[in-house]
Amino acid sequence: MRAVLVVNAGSSSLKYQLVDPDTGESHAKGLVDRIGLPQGSIKHEVGGHKHVRELEVPDHVRAIELLEEAFAEHGPDLAEVDLIAVGHRVVHGGQDFADPVVIDDSVITAVERLVPLAPLHNPGNLQGIAATTRIFPDIPLVAVFDTAFHQSMPEAASTYAVPREWREERRVRRYGFHGTSHAYVARRVAELMERPEADLKTVVLHLGNGASATAVDGGRSVDTSMGLTPLEGLVMGTRPGDLDPGIAGHLIAHGKTQAEIDHALSKESGLLGLTGSADFREVMERRADGDADAALAFDVVVHRLVKYVGAYAAVLGGLDAIVFTAGVGENDDEVRAAVLERLGVFGVELDRAANEGLRGEEARITTDASAVQAWVVPTNEEWEIARQASEVVAGG
Ligand code: AMP
Numbered sequence: 001m002r003a004v005l006v007v008n009a010g011s012s013s014l015k016y017q018l019v020d021p022d023t024g025e026s027h028a029k030g031l032v033d034r035i036g037l038p039q040g041s042i043k044h045e046v047g048g049h050k051h052v053r054e055l056e057v058p059d060h061v062r063a064i065e066l067l068e069e070a071f072a073e074h075g076p077d078l079a080e081v082d083l084i085a086v087g088h089r090v091v092h093g094g095q096d097f098a099d100p101v102v103i104d105d106s107v108i109t110a111v112e113r114l115v116p117l118a119p120l121h122n123p124g125n126l127q128g129i130a131a132t133t134r135i136f137p138d139i140p141l142v143a144v145f146d147t148a149f150h151q152s153m154p155e156a157a158s159t160y161a162v163p164r165e166w167r168e169e170r171r172v173r174r175y176g177f178h179g180t181s182h183a184y185v186a187r188r189v190a191e192l193m194e195r196p197e198a199d200l201k202t203v204v205l206h207l208g209n210g211a212s213a214t215a216v217d218g219g220r221s222v223d224t225s226m227g228l229t230p231l232e233g234l235v236m237g238t239r240p241g242d243l244d245p246g247i248a249g250h251l252i253a254h255g256k257t258q259a260e261i262d263h264a265l266s267k268e269s270g271l272l273g274l275t276g277s278a279d280f281r282e283v284m285e286r287r288a289d290g291d292a293d294a295a296l297a298f299d300v301v302v303h304r305l306v307k308y309v310g311a312y313a314a315v316l317g318g319l320d321a322i323v324f325t326a327g328v329g330e331n332d333d334e335v336r337a338a339v340l341e342r343l344g345v346f347g348v349e350l351d352r353a354a355n356e357g358l359r360g361e362e363a364r365i366t367t368d369a370s371a372v373q374a375w376v377v378p379t380n381e382e383w384e385i386a387r388q389a390s391e392v393v394a395g396g
Pocket of ligand 1: 207208209210237278279280281282284326327328331332
């Protein structure tokens with residue numbers, strides 16, 4: 001059995017999945033939670049069974065040891081698996097990485113240099129890498145970057161109109177995130193449409209707790225809504241998306257500190273700021289009960305989405321497909337319907353029956369007559385990481 005161990009290490013949690021890179025089959029997955037905090041745990045899922053252990057997990061090395069113990073105890077036995085690589089999700093690859101790479105000291109140094117651009121993510125990714133190096137010294141480790149897919153953006157899309165010093169010394173530019181998801185979904189929809197990806201102009205809407213839109217032309221990202229950080233663009237669970245850059249100065253002039261503003265923009269804005277809940281499903285329940293804040297939040301989310309799809313259709317110079325993915329995109333038929341109904345100007349014609357009640361399944365949700373196809377395609381970042389890692393190891 002050929003497999004890649006896909007690892008997504010955060011500062012206090014580590015998600016893993018053992019994936020067949022050729023078929024996407026998941027052999028086992030799990031989560032080590034509350035690393036370095038009181039009351040840690042590991043949850044290991046295999047063959048429909050969940051095995052939970054609660055114990056202190058002082059650091060990432062212990063987390064990887066626990067992962068190894070869970071495989072030994074509950075399977076699949078890693079000694080029997082042809083483990084071709086460990087694929088690490090790394091959030092920020094900056095301008096250095098347009099492709100996945102086998103991790104060596106120079107890669108680690110480069111990812112450390114990028115910590116100032118992703119202070120909440122890259123340090124946890126690095127701890128995960130260091131721990132797997134110790135526990136699996138003989139298996140190649142591959143870094144797959146969230147930003148890499150967007151390195152194909154033309155300069156006109158990636159450049160902010162700010163002073164040269166900001167751009168050159170502070171590396172201020174649009175990088176984009178969720179690249180692994182956008183790449184997977186754009187390729188998958190081409191397969192579903194039975195068209196070569198090279199011929200398609202697609203807008204991918206990754207709508208989860210974090211949310212981003214990407215314009216994909218012939219399989220390449222040509223614009224995306226997240227920027228230097230994952231704050232820009234669409235309305236998210238706790239992040240606002242697009243803002244007037246003057247807002248920060250206005251608030252500082254009225255006594256807020258930079259730290260308060262940073263915290264509010266990543267943890268207290270978006271749906272949470274508008275409704276008191278960051279959970280889209282809960283917001284939809286409140287909206288159904290007549291809550292005015294929830295109704296406004298839904299309208300703000302939909303307005304922003306319509307604006308991005310329209311802008312990206314123009315950027316692409318045409319549009320063949322709109323694809324919804326991630327927690328909200330895969331599950332919420334109302335948000336999909338509201339967006340598509342407002343895109344009639346592009347010849348989009350919603351297939352109400354196909355859309356209604358559709359959850360977590362691949363399906364087309366526009367009519368045969370629609371000039372643009374819309375699809376739901378559940379994302380699969382683990383498979384994409386496994387696939388890319390196996391290609392890199394094979395020298396592809
Ligand atoms: P993700 O980050 O991809 O896991 O997505 C998380 C978001 O998806 C949360 O805001 C959830 O409320 C939302 N979500 C999950 N299931 C549903 C559902 N059935 N209807 C609406 N939103 C959902």
